[in-house]
Amino acid sequence: xxxxxxxxxxxxxxxxxxxxxxxxxxxxTQTVKRLCRYTLRxxxxxxxxxxxxxxxxxxxAISAMSDKFxxxxxxxxxxxxxxxxxxxxxxxxxxxxxHIRRFEVILRPMVLTAFxxxxxxxxxxxxxxxxxxxxxxxxxxxxxxxxMFEVAWCVTLYITVLMxxxxxxxxxxxxxxxxxxxxxxxxxxxVIVGVILSTLHQSSMGSMFLVMPEKxxxxxxxxxxxxxxxxxxxxxxxxxxxxxxFFSHKLFGRSLEIPLLQSLAAAAQxxxxxxxxxxxxxxxxxxxxxxxxxxxxxGVSFGIELFGCVLLPIxxxxxxxxxxxxxxxxxTSFLVGGGIILNRINVSWFSxxxxxxxxxxxxxxxxxxSLFFVTLTVVxxxxxxxxxxxxxxxxGKIPPQTSSEPNLN
Amino acid sequence: MFASDxxxxxxxxxxxxxxxxxxxxxxxxxxRANHTKVSKGEAYSVLVDLTRCIACRACSRVCVKANGxxxxxxxxxxxxxxxxxxxxNKWSTVNVENVPEPMHKSLAVGVKRQCMHCLEPACVxxxxxxxxxxxxxxxxxxxxxxxIGCRYCMIACPFEIPKFNWHxxxxxxxxxxxxxxxxxxxxxxxxxxxxxxxxxALKFGSREKLLFEAKVRVKANPKKxxxxxxxxxxxxxxxxxxxxxxPFEKLGFKSNLPTSPIPSFxxxxxxxxxxxxxxxxxxxGMVAFSLKKHIxxxxxxxxAGAS
Numbered sequence: 041x042x043x044x045x046x047x048x049x050x051x052x053x054x055x056x057x058x059x060x061x062x063x064x065x066x067x068x069t070q071t072v073k074r075l076c077r078y079t080l081r082x083x084x085x086x087x088x089x090x091x092x093x094x095x096x097x098x099x100x101a102i103s104a105m106s107d108k109f110x111x112x113x114x115x116x117x118x119x120x121x122x123x124x125x126x127x128x129x130x131x132x133x134x135x136x137x138x139h140i141r142r143f144e145v146i147l148r149p150m151v152l153t154a155f156x157x158x159x160x161x162x163x164x165x166x167x168x169x170x171x172x173x174x175x176x177x178x179x180x181x182x183x184x185x186x187x188m189f190e191v192a193w194c195v196t197l198y199i200t201v202l203m204x205x206x207x208x209x210x211x212x213x214x215x216x217x218x219x220x221x222x223x224x225x226x227x228x229x230x231v232i233v234g235v236i237l238s239t240l241h242q243s244s245m246g247s248m249f250l251v252m253p254e255k256x257x258x259x260x261x262x263x264x265x266x267x268x269x270x271x272x273x274x275x276x277x278x279x280x281x282x283x284x285x286f287f288s289h290k291l292f293g294r295s296l297e298i299p300l301l302q303s304l305a306a307a308a309q310x311x312x313x314x315x316x317x318x319x320x321x322x323x324x325x326x327x328x329x330x331x332x333x334x335x336x337x338x339g340v341s342f343g344i345e346l347f348g349c350v351l352l353p354i355x356x357x358x359x360x361x362x363x364x365x366x367x368x369x370x371x372t373s374f375l376v377g378g379g380i381i382l383n384r385i386n387v388s389w390f391s392x393x394x395x396x397x398x399x400x401x402x403x404x405x406x407x408x409x410s411l412f413f414v415t416l417t418v419v420x421x422x423x424x425x426x427x428x429x430x431x432x433x434x435x436g437k438i439p440p441q442t443s444s445e446p447n448l449n
Numbered sequence: 450m451f452a453s454d455x456x457x458x459x460x461x462x463x464x465x466x467x468x469x470x471x472x473x474x475x476x477x478x479x480x481r482a483n484h485t486k487v488s489k490g491e492a493y494s495v496l497v498d499l500t501r502c503i504a505c506r507a508c509s510r511v512c513v514k515a516n517g518x519x520x521x522x523x524x525x526x527x528x529x530x531x532x533x534x535x536x537x538n539k540w541s542t543v544n545v546e547n548v549p550e551p552m553h554k555s556l557a558v559g560v561k562r563q564c565m566h567c568l569e570p571a572c573v574x575x576x577x578x579x580x581x582x583x584x585x586x587x588x589x590x591x592x593x594x595x596x597i598g599c600r601y602c603m604i605a606c607p608f609e610i611p612k613f614n615w616h617x618x619x620x621x622x623x624x625x626x627x628x629x630x631x632x633x634x635x636x637x638x639x640x641x642x643x644x645x646x647x648x649x650a651l652k653f654g655s656r657e658k659l660l661f662e663a664k665v666r667v668k669a670n671p672k673k674x675x676x677x678x679x680x681x682x683x684x685x686x687x688x689x690x691x692x693x694x695x696p697f698e699k700l701g702f703k704s705n706l707p708t709s710p711i712p713s714f715x716x717x718x719x720x721x722x723x724x725x726x727x728x729x730x731x732x733x734g735m736v737a738f739s740l741k742k743h744i745x746x747x748x749x750x751x752x753a754g755a756s
Contacts, residue, residue, distance in 0.1 A: 100615025107536065107612045110603035137737040139744050170598015170613065170621040177597050178577040187715055188577035188601050190722065228741070232733045236726055247718045251571055251605040254705050266718055 045404035048086065053411065055079045063290050064370075080415060087412035090405045094167060102405040109392070109400035114168045116385035117410050119245050121160045123269070123380050126277030127284075128154020128202060129238035136231040142300065146281050148209055148430045153284060155202040156417045158195065163413045165195075187247045194241035201234040209428050243270040249387055257335065257391035258328045259342045264318065265387075271315045276380040278308035279373035286370045291422075294431050301369050308376065309357040316350050335394050341386055349379020489568055490657035492587030492688050493634060495643060497561055498666070499693040499700070500673055501650035504545050504559030508642035508651065509533060512541040512563075515629060515641035529557060537614045537624030540564070541642055546700045558693070560700050561651070563642075564589065564610045564626035565680060566688035569710030572602040572611060580623075587656070587688045588628035596623060607684050607706055628688075656688060663692050685710030 059076045062068045094102045105112040131150040134143045166172045178192035204223065211219045223230075246269030253261055262268070282301050289296040323329060332339035353372045362368030393399060424430055509524030520539035533542035541563040548556045570589045573581045580595040581602060591611070598621050602611045614621040629640040638644070639653040652659065660681060667674045679691035683706045691697070698704035 095618040098614070098616040098618050098621060106615065107534075107603070108609070110600040110613060133733075137733050137740075139737075139740045168599075170600065170617075171596065171619060173619060174578075174595075174597045177595060181578040181595055183577055183579040185574045185712060185716065185719055186577045186601070187719065188575060188599060190719070192577055228734075228737045232730055232737065235733060236729045239729060240722065240725065244718070247715060248601075250714045250718065251575055251711050252607075253707055253711075253714060254607065254703070255604075263714075263717070 042404070045408070049404045049408055049411070052079055052083045056415075063287065064367075066290065068290070080419075083408075083415065084412065087408055090408050090412075091167065093405070094409070099170065102403065102409070104400055104403045104406065106398070106400070108396055108398040111388060112400060113385070113389060113402040113406055114164055114410060116388045117381075118161050118164045118168070119384040119388060120381040121157050121164070122242065122245055123273040123276050123384065124280050124377065125154040125157025125161075126238065126242060126273035127280040128157075128205075128277070129235050130274055130277040131281060132205060132231045133235045136227050137235065145297065145300070145432050146285060148206070148432075149284055149288060149425070150277075150281055151202060151205045152209075152421060152424055152430055153280060155199070155206055156420055158199050158202060159420075160413050160417045161195065162199065163416070164410065167409055187244050187250075190244050191241060191248070194237050194244065198234060198237040198241060201230060201237060204230055205234065209430060213428050239270060242273040243267065245269050245273075246387075252392075255392055255395045256387065257331065257338055257394055258326070259323070259331045259338065260387050260391045262322050262326065264322055268315065268319065268322075271311060271318065272380055272383060275308050275311040275315060276377055278304050278311065279376040282308075282369050282373040283377065286366060288425065288431060292425055292431060296366060298364075298366060301366065302363060305357050305363060305369050305372070308373075309354055312350055312354050312376065316346070316354065319346060319350075338386075338390060338394070341382070341390055345379055345382045345386055349375050349382065353379075487568060487583060487585060487587045489686060490655065492566075492568060492656040493628065494587070494654060494656035494659045494688045494690060495640065496652045496654070496659040496663055497689060497691045498650050498652070499558055499560060499691060499695075501648045502543070502559035502561065503648055503650075504529060504543050504557075505647065506533070506543045507645045507647060508561060509539075509541050509543055511641045511645040512626075513539070515632065516540065516627070518624075535562060535610065535612050535625075537612045537622060539612075540624060540626040548695050548699050556695065558695060558700060559650075561642075563689070564628070565608050565683075566626075566628055567607075567684060567710070568686040568688065569684070569712055571605040571607060571684070571711035574712035574715065575601045575605040577601065584630055586634070588630040588634065590627045590630050591623055591625055593622040598623075605711065607703060607711060656686075656690075659690055663690055666692060682708045684708070685713075 055075065056079070059068070059072055062072045090102055099105060103112055103114075127150040131143055131147050134140050135147050165175065169175060175192075178189050179196060183189045208220045208223050211217075211223070243266035246265035246267070249256055249261070249265055250263070281304050285294075285296060285301060288294045332342065353376045356362045356368070356372045356375070359368075362372060389400070504527070506524040506527050512518070513520060513523045518538040518540065520536055522533060522539065524533065524543075529545040533539070533544055535542055541561065543559050543561045545557050546560050548558060550556050566587060566589050568587065570581065570583060572591075573583050573589060577599065578595040578597055580593070580597075581589060581591050583589050598613070600613055600623070602623060603609070603613060611623045611625045613623055628634060629638075633640060643651040643653040652662070654662075660678065663678045667676060667678070673694055674692055675694060675696055677693075677697060679693070679697050679702055680687035680689055683703075685708065691702070693700065
């Protein structure tokens with residue numbers, strides 16, 4: 041059963057990965073599409089079965105988490121989801137606070153991504169938390185010293201803000217220009233609230249781990265964890281914007297503005313540089329470089345995360361051959377995204393292993409649940425992009441109406 | 450010209466914002482919240498003298514009975530090889546630790562484990578819904594009515610005490626020693642395990658008195674005891690205190706705990722939130738509206754603002 045589960049999961053991942061590659065290289069044929077759809081349906085059925093098992097028999101029935109290792113891979117992925125959603129507030133701030141209008145073309149897709157990213161987080165929480173029927177408790181039962189309390193409030197408020205930020209798209213679709221205009225007047229305050237909530241929330245994702253100074257491996261534990269989480273989220277937010285522009289270009293035939301992507305990459309490069317510098321200073325100040333060798337595999341993981349996925353992208357973004365080509369930009373952005381996911385998993389999972397003396401490894405069902413939510417999010421994005429005026433027409437400004445979208449497929 | 454004005458003010462803002470955020474985060478905070486209303490001396494306390502423990506597991510058995518728990522392992526197996534583990538429905542365990550000695554013999558020591566009832570508990574401070582609370586006399590108690598099952602308490606507890614029911618779909622609970630607070634202490638009775646202990650390895654009293662007694666015991670018998678009262682200073686002090694003849698790290702106690710209480714680590718961040726909100730909203734508001742005005746002034750040139 042266990043082996044079958046893993047084979048099934050790996051098969052599904054392979055097919056999706058292949059499909060994504062097919063999209064990237066322009067070979068997304070009808071056959072691939074059909075295969076993808078069938079896989080998706082079977083996968084969803086299996087995932088629903090897993091969810092029934094979770095709510096019928098408890099977390100222990102589907103996950104490898106235990107009293108010794110109470111937080112598993114879901115927390116790492118949830119945190120990655122939050123980080124990958126950072127593009128929303130970064131773009132919104134660029135457009136509405138700094139008034140750099142040419143980024144307006146990516147604003148709507150980025151806000152949608154952020155919204156769906158947070159929905160992914162909410163869905164994961166619904167399964168992860170022991171009593172999901174009580175998820176509203178933190179909003180009523182205040183406990184202001186808890187970082188988790190802050191997280192709960194920020195997630196709730198920020199999802200609301202994202203809904204408001206995204207609502208003009210829906211009202212445009214419903215052809216209600218007056219409402220759109222009204223929301224547009226309130227744009228700046230709403231965006232400011234969103235940016236503050238994101239700043240607090242992204243950093244509190246790191247603050248959550250400040251309570252275990254003795255448990256987290258010293259390469260990762262630092263009083264600056266909240267700052268690191270915030271800065272890395274900004275960098276990865278910029279990179280998701282690049283990735284998403286590329287895929288929407290491939291899938292929906294949107295025009296691709298390479299200069300725009302290049303400015304995004306340049307901004308990401310600066311942010312990554314700040315992150316890298318701070319990280320270096322932090323570890324040197326705490327004199328923890330020898331921890332690279334005391335537990336070698338953690339040292340390797342740390343090396344990949346920091347040198348492979350932060351330093352390497354900084355270098356790559358400054359090489360003209362990479363910067364001038366879309367695929368180079370996208371590849372490097374993937375590197376940054378992967379690095380952030382690895383970082384979150386390192387902090388919340390790997391770094392705890394030496395202390396707890398237990399090896400936690402997720403079951404296939406745990407990963408199945410996460411992949412289920414990821415596919416739901418991706419499909420929701422596709423549906424929204426298909427039916428709503430998320431992407432502007434080729435050329436630039438956001439269209440006033442939704443009608444006449446010839447190359448929408 | 451205007452465009453460069455805007456971009457330079459943007460740049461100035463970014464510099465200013467970066468500097469102020471750095472200042473806000475690095476500037477040391479002098480205020481440290483004292484989260485506890487418990488006086489360190491008067492807290493209810495138990496002194497565990499490991500040199501007196503004979504590992505009869507009477508405490509384990511009576512704990513199950515007194516708290517109405519139904520664990521798979523009720524403590525009736527008293528063989529030294531048997532290993533008891535804490536669970537959501539098993540709040541107190543005794544395990545026999547074999548400590549290798551230099552003279553080719555090994556020493557068996559019974560070690561009781563339960564919640565340490567920290568004076569400044571991490572679980573109380575991290576729980577987002579206040580399911581954990583500290584009573585005025587020190588015991589840290591958990592009420593399941595509020596619990597959402599996020600398990601942050603398990604992650605945060607430096608002694609890894611709270612345990613979770615992994616086999617309940619919608620109503621899992623966290624379980625840990627309640628110090629018999631509601632069913633015994635409030636009636637003036639000592640905790641059930643203390644009452645059940647036949648050898649006097651457990652002693653109940655106020656923390657001040659027990660600390661004093663522990664120090665007297667160590668001083669009177671320096672060969673028998675090591676000079677460390679576990680729980681005196683660990684993470685700001687705990688209500689349960691341990692005496693031992695063998696270094697604690699050899700008995701599986703955490704030896705790398707900081708002496709400052711865990712809640713102070715996050716308080717550093719939490720206490721700054723109001724000022725961060727105020728500073729950011731002020732800064733962003735100023736920039737957003739002043740730049741908007743700039744841009745409005747040159748609305749006729751549609752793409753000049755982008756640079």
